[in-house]
Amino acid sequence: MPCCWFSFLSFVSILVLSWMYICVIAFNDHSNVNNEAFKALKTWVNWYRIVVILSAVLVTYCLLLLIFGFLHLAIREPLHLHWLHKVFLFLGLLMVFLNILGFSCKWQKEWQTIKLSFQATAPFLQLSAVLALTVISWLVFQSYFRAKTAANRGFIMTNFLLVCAAVHLWPVVIKSPCISPNIPPKPALVGHRGAPMLAPENTLMSFRKSLECGVVAFETDVQLSKDRQPFLMHDHGENFLLRTTDVKDKFPNRASEIHNNFTVQELRTLNAGKWFLKTDPFWSVSSLSEEEKKEAENQTVPALSELLDLAKKHNVSLIFDLKNEMKDENDFTNSDSYYTTEEIKASGISPDKVWWLPPEYRHNVSMMEPGFKQVYSNLEEMEANSGNFININYTSLSDDHISELRSINVSMNLWVVNERWLFSLLWCSGATSVTTNACHIFKNMSKPDWHLEPNAYMGIWISIDIVSLLVMLGLFFWQRRRLTGDWTAGIY
Numbered sequence: 001m002p003c004c005w006f007s008f009l010s011f012v013s014i015l016v017l018s019w020m021y022i023c024v025i026a027f028n029d030h031s032n033v034n035n036e037a038f039k040a041l042k043t044w045v046n047w048y049r050i051v052v053i054l055s056a057v058l059v060t061y062c063l064l065l066l067i068f069g070f071l072h073l074a075i076r077e078p079l080h081l082h083w084l085h086k087v088f089l090f091l092g093l094l095m096v097f098l099n100i101l102g103f104s105c106k107w108q109k110e111w112q113t114i115k116l117s118f119q120a121t122a123p124f125l126q127l128s129a130v131l132a133l134t135v136i137s138w139l140v141f142q143s144y145f146r147a148k149t150a151a152n153r154g155f156i157m158t159n160f161l162l163v164c165a166a167v168h169l170w171p172v173v174i175k176s177p178c179i180s181p182n183i184p185p186k187p188a189l190v191g192h193r194g195a196p197m198l199a200p201e202n203t204l205m206s207f208r209k210s211l212e213c214g215v216v217a218f219e220t221d222v223q224l225s226k227d228r229q230p231f232l233m234h235d236h237g238e239n240f241l242l243r244t245t246d247v248k249d250k251f252p253n254r255a256s257e258i259h260n261n262f263t264v265q266e267l268r269t270l271n272a273g274k275w276f277l278k279t280d281p282f283w284s285v286s287s288l289s290e291e292e293k294k295e296a297e298n299q300t301v302p303a304l305s306e307l308l309d310l311a312k313k314h315n316v317s318l319i320f321d322l323k324n325e326m327k328d329e330n331d332f333t334n335s336d337s338y339y340t341t342e343e344i345k346a347s348g349i350s351p352d353k354v355w356w357l358p359p360e361y362r363h364n365v366s367m368m369e370p371g372f373k374q375v376y377s378n379l380e381e382m383e384a385n386s387g388n389f390i391n392i393n394y395t396s397l398s399d400d401h402i403s404e405l406r407s408i409n410v411s412m413n414l415w416v417v418n419e420r421w422l423f424s425l426l427w428c429s430g431a432t433s434v435t436t437n438a439c440h441i442f443k444n445m446s447k448p449d450w451h452l453e454p455n456a457y458m459g460i461w462i463s464i465d466i467v468s469l470l471v472m473l474g475l476f477f478w479q480r481r482r483l484t485g486d487w488t489a490g491i492y
Contacts, residue, residue: 005086006069006079012089013062019096020059022103023052025117026110028419031281031437033107038243044279051099058092065089073139112395113422119176119399120421123457126170130468133167137472141479168468171461177399177428178451184406187426188433189442190319191215192416193234196437197284199292200276201244202232203299207310213439217317217355219415222304222340223324229264230304230340236323245270245301259324264303273299282437304340308347319355319375319391319413327360337361341368357391375413382410391415391435394422399429406430424448 026033030048037047065085072079081089103110118125140160147153194206195213207218221234233240238256241247248255250270254262273296277285288296311318322336332338337358344354351371356362359381362374375389376382382390390405394414397405405412415435417423420442426434427448436442452460 003078005081006073009062009066009069009079009081009089012093013066015096016055016059016062016092019099020055022100022110022114023055025114026103026107027052028113028417028422029107029110034281035243036106042239042242044243044275044281046279046281046283049283054095055099058095061088062092070136070139074142109393109395116395116425117421120178120425122174122176123171123179123452123461126167126174126461127464129167129170130464133164134468134471138475138479141476142483145479145483164472168465171457176425177403177430178425178448179454179457180428180451181453183428183447183451184430186445187414187423187431188216189213189439190217190219190413190415190433190435191439192219192435192437193221194218195439197282198288198440199296200273200299202234202302203272203296204302204306204310205273205295205299207307210439211310211314211316213443215316215439216433217319218307218311219435220307220318220320221323222320222336223259223322224336224339225262225264225267226260227263228339230336230343231264231267232302232304232307233259234323241270244275245272246274267301268303270301271297271299272301273297304343305347308344308349311353312347312349315353317353317355317373318349319357322358322360325358325360332361332364335361337365338368341365345369355389355391389413394426394431394434399425402426402429402431406432420445420449424450 027048033048034044034046038044065081069079137160140156144153144156144160147156189210191207191210191213193201194203195209196202196206198209199206202220207220210218220232221236222230223233223236223240224230233244235241235243236259238258240259241262242255247270251257251266276296276299277293280286285293308318310316320340322340325336328335337360344351351369352373354369354372355375356365356372357375357377358365359377362385365372366374373389374385374387375391376385376387377391379390379392382388388409389411391413392415394417397412397414402412411432413433413435414426414431417426417434417436418438418441423434423436423442423445425448428451434442
């Protein structure tokens with residue numbers, strides 16, 4: 001029974017470590033989790049932070065318990081877990097199972113992120129596995145020499161050698177764009193709703209902050225008001241103002257109304273900054289100065305014309321979604337695309353600075369303003385229109401596909417990239433640009449976080465494997481001499 005509980009403890013520890021890895025990797029998209037929860041609950045809670053904290057506590061608890069178990073194994077004492085530890089282990093197992101189930105049901109695309117992450121982390125995971133295997137090999141050899149039958153010895157050594165072979169030869173199957181002879185140019189930065197880690201999203205302050213990062217384009221979301229004026233707001237449908245404004249205070253009986261029930265003048269009376277200071281969605285408010293906090297606190301809902309003036313002044317491009325566009329072949333002149341194009345033309349911004357993304361009236365818009373850069377959200381549409389600019393989620397293209405598109409001069413903007421490991425990986429892959437919430441993190445990066453030439457990586461891999469095998473061989477002979485001497489002395 002003690003042996004069974006040690007095995008169960010080991011299993012739970014590996015599982016919670018794997019879950020913690022998933023949490024760390026999926027952190028790139030943690031704001032999506034919180035936003036989805038807000039839609040359901042109508043109340044802001046940073047659920048992702050809670051999950052990460054609970055997972056970190058569980059990992060720490062399991063690892064400490066596992067170390068305790070290994071110490072018992074080393075001194076040949078049976079591991080008798082208190083019933084409370086058993087309960088906590090089962091609760092931890094249940095928590096991980098429910099989280100993974102929810103993860104799989106609600107955010108399936110994140111599994112593509114996990115898969116992608118191995119291109120960035122596999123060399124380091126392999127190094128960690130080699131180190132861990134080398135450290136615990138003395139326990140394996142101890143068990144081998146203490147086994148009383150040849151069958152038990154054969155079972156222990158066969159399994160250990162199979163694990164050794166898998167871990168030491170793992171680099172044979174590792175494929176990463178960061179193991180390559182050359183580094184492509186650094187991807188340009190596109191400010192996702194501005195710089196939402198440094199200021200309230202889709203506000204002028206946010207876009208001004210993104211200018212400090214040297215962004216080549218602003219990414220935003222456009223909707224039309226009751227008086228057909230384009231304004232900036234991501235959330236749409238019922239309760240579209242609830243998350244990022246004080247609509248409940250200004251219009252207490254209208255919080256659930258949709259975009260075309262509000263005039264621009266009414267929208268301009270709303271505060272669009274206090275929510276940011278209150279909820280701290282990216283855990284970044286503490287990095288702001290008092291002046292920046294005061295500025296954030298007084299932001300309003302901007303009109304598209306204000307952002308166009310800012311983009312024109314700083315020679316920055318603009319890409320946007322039309323959140324409520326519904327195509328009607330016979331009514332283009334009453335569409336969001338028409339009114340938005342009219343607003344853009346009236347601003348005097350150079351047409352080639354507009355990256356036109358909405359697909360519904362693409363042909364009509366091209367006839368109305370042929371100077372816009374046509375950007376596509378799927379490869380089939382781009383190929384059908386002989387386009388050369390794709391704006392797509394970072395999980396949708398493999399590194400080979402990115403290289404292939406780059407070779408035929410297709411520009412690729414990948415969204416939304418917020419973590420250094422992912423930015424570095426897409427840099428190595430050859431992405432043209434990335435849409436990001438974290439432009440302030442990427443702006444000073446002069447190279448990917450890691451990049452190795454194939455020969456250098458092979459040399460490191462072989463050297464580490466040789467050192468590991470020599471250490472394990474030394475431990476094997478040391479254990480044989482020590483334990484054989486014990487046996488000869490009649491201890492057993």
